[in-house]
Amino acid sequence: MSKRSSSRVASSAAKRTKEEEEKRLKFDLSWNYVGDGSPAALIFLDGPSAAANAKKVAAFDLDSTVIKTASGKKFPTSTSDWQFFDDCVPTKLRSLHKQDTRIVIFTNQSEIEKKKVTVNDLCQKFESIINELDIPVQLFMSTGYNQYRKPSTAMWDYFVSHCCPNVSIDVSNSFFVGDAAGRPKNWKPGVSKDFSASDRMFAANIGLQYYTPEEFFLGESKVTDFEWRRPQPSTFMQKHSETMKDFQRQTQEMVLLIGRPASGKSTFSRRHLQPHGYINISRDTLTTQSKCLQAVDEALKNGKSVVVDNTNPSQSARSEYIKIAKKSKIPVRCLVFTTGRELSDHLNYYRMYQTEGKERRIPDVAFRVYEKYYKEPELTEGITKIEHVNFIPQFDSKRDEDLFKKWAM
Structure with missing residues (x-):
């Protein structure tokens, strides 16, 4: 500052x-x-x-x-x-x-x-x-x-x-x-x-x-006819109150995360997979697809389980990772995040406020691209198992929880 x-x-x-x-x-x-x-x-x-x-x-x-x-x-x-x-x-x-x-x-x-x-x-x-x-x-x-x-x-x-x-x-x-x-x-x-x-x-x-x-x-009369035009943030807490189950596995595997931007994928990986030895691979840090593929290949060869933490909306986006897993005879599990667009929009801004601007909001075009190319994953792609992940709010501090409950945009 x-x-x-x-x-x-x-x-x-x-x-x-x-x-x-x-x-x-x-x-x-x-x-x-x-x-x-x-x-x-x-x-x-x-x-x-x-x-x-x-x-x-x-x-x-x-x-x-x-x-x-x-x-x-x-x-x-x-x-x-x-x-x-x-x-x-x-x-x-x-x-x-x-x-x-x-x-x-x-x-x-x-x-x-x-x-x-x-x-x-x-x-x-x-x-x-x-x-x-x-x-x-x-x-x-x-x-x-x-x-x-x-x-x-x-x-x-x-x-x-x-x-x-x-x-x-x-x-x-x-x-x-x-x-x-x-x-x-x-x-x-x-x-x-x-x-x-x-x-x-x-x-x-x-x-x-x-x-x-x-x-x-x-001095005009108070207008009572108005719309927030966004869901109350507290409703995201009420709708998703179930307990998070265990998603890690004891045997080596590749986990493909599938979900729109700001749907909670990276936070999920950090909380539920990386503490159990999974190596997180993301274009946010490696910047290119080729670097991600290389990192996945090396991690699997070293006996590590990997999380491919990208949006992975289409079969073509997933296929190159699945080929590497197939070559190494490693099972592929897809975790599909059910986070809707309104909640993703809220999380997009919430993350910017939470990090005090260190992470900027993801532009709307990224959401439109995801929605344009999204195709529901199928076992015929070479996927071993498909599971769905609901958003369940978890917070590292009271400050983070208070921020989440505020209007964000």
Whole structure:
């Protein structure tokens, strides 16, 4: 982790007006970068605040919540294409600030990772917004599809642990406002459905009271017609509560794991096979099919049982391994993971949060490729036995269990 000053945006200072620069100095705005990648995974704006010791937090999403496009288009045409969501926004936020409430913005900005906008331009835009509000505001932005992206609580967790060192935040009296509420089409006459429920999930993950911008700023009635659009994570615990049976064998064998990405194959191998002497062979570590085949051949010749820990969706993907086993007169057992797409999606993001970004999410294209080529394994392929493995959650720590039970995407 690295923390750097605002030198990245210093070059744009010349473009600011004298008044803007005076306000910048007034609030002592300081940009901080977390993560050594390019771009940094998290960028946040910190500075002195009259509510620095406040226990109550008024948290907001940014786009379509605090601001909207001035052009009326769905997405901004430039970094200057913005206006406040409503004329009352500055007044409301200033009033909260006077009530000893800390104002914090949490925003997903994946356009940075996609290289559709620069960090410098966004930082200058956000400074302009805060200068217009004329109150100190802390702002946190995730820069892509990383561990900080809402509904992950990582931005909030970083805010609490690094920006509130001597304060115990009163979550029960704090709240979050955001537009991604899972509302259906025509939740208001002629209005499109929300693109997701990620803001509602973010608030639920933390335990914050949640409002849409229409409810909070405009005083509209609370919308009760919404959909999470994802299964509740707790249902994955309820549906898969049976006891894991023993899968290891005493005699030498080859085990072919078959399952979509993020279906739990590697964790299963680590927990249930490798402790019994099985050698795990995976393209994730060896990178190529030829290296995997060579490693399998060598392990079998040395009398070891092997686990081929790849997705292995098609007969052609499995056949080369089966040929090696047949040549060595070693039985082949296929373990087919029954993990469905929704649970795999959840596990995909959960793993990224669990490892704090060391393992990035698997892109959607990998799931589509698996589904395109998948063919149920058959004994006629040269397989000795086919077994099915249901996902049963097991956790190494209370932290991991708590993460699993949160909305992940």
